[in-house]
Amino acid sequence: MTPDVPAAPEAEWFQTPILPGQHVFLEGLNDSHAADLCAGADDETVRLLARGGPGEATPAAWADYIRQLNALPNRINFAVCLRESGVCVGRISYSEIRWADRWTEMGTMLLPAAQGTAVNPEAKLLLLERAFGELGANRVHFKVDSRNARSIRAMHKLGAVQEGTLRQYQVRPDGFARDSVMFSVLRDEWPAVRAGLETRVASLI
Structure with missing residues (x-):
């Protein structure tokens, strides 16, 4: 059991x-x-993002996209940066925050060069530890496009519990109504998930 942490303000x-x-x-x-x-991005980087990606492959369009994400209510976004170089290789977000109910949703976008490395498990480890260990969350959940087999495998590898599928839950900017597969980690499940992430970080470069 994870000791109860009072909800932060x-x-x-x-x-x-x-x-x-x-x-x-x-x-x-x-x-x-x-x-x-x-x-560092390619077409696959943004193809299945729930809110789409930048309008074109230019730094200015990416900056506009970042400002749009940061303007969304109940959401905060972190850049994932390499410790040695400072280069940004993705973003990870509390994409929806519900303080009164003590839960948050998490979403991740990583550049191809960062996939399959220690970047993904460590970024998740840092943000999940903040949620459970500092903010006092009871639950963190993830919604994955049902077409994104790689991300679904990653959720199972994480140790998150698959709760079901929200059918035609969200309409993307291209008009496609995507099915979202819901996964979650609860406070009592966090110690086992944390141990698994720590092992993966230690074994990867």
């Missing part, structure tokens, strides 16, 4: 402190990360 849930890890650090996503994201 609502304002704290919407802060974006620097969260340091062994391989990456997280910091508030802003325009300065646009060039790195643009340089």
Whole structure:
């Protein structure tokens, strides 16, 4: 069992402190990360994002996209940056925050070069630890496009519980009504999930 942590004040849930890890650090996503994201992205990077991606493959369009994400209510976004170089290789978000109910939703977008490395498990480890260990969340959930087999496999590898499918739950900018597969981690499940993430981070570069 994870000891109960009192819920942090609502304002704290919407802060974006620097969260340091062994391989990456997280910091508030802003325009300065646009060039790195643009340089490293490909069509697959944004193809299945729930809210779509930038209008074109330019740093200016990525900066506009970042500002749009940061303007969304009940959401905060972190840049995922390599510890050694400072290069931004993706973003990870509390894409919906419900302070009164002590839960948040998480979403991740990583550039191809960062996939299959320690970046993904460590970024999730840092943000899940903040949710359960600092903010006092009872639940963190994830909604995955049902067509995204790679992300669904990643959720099972994480140890999240698959709860079901929300059919035609969200209409993407291209008009497609996507089915979202719901996964979650609860406070009592977090110690086992954390141990698994720590093992994966230690075994990857």
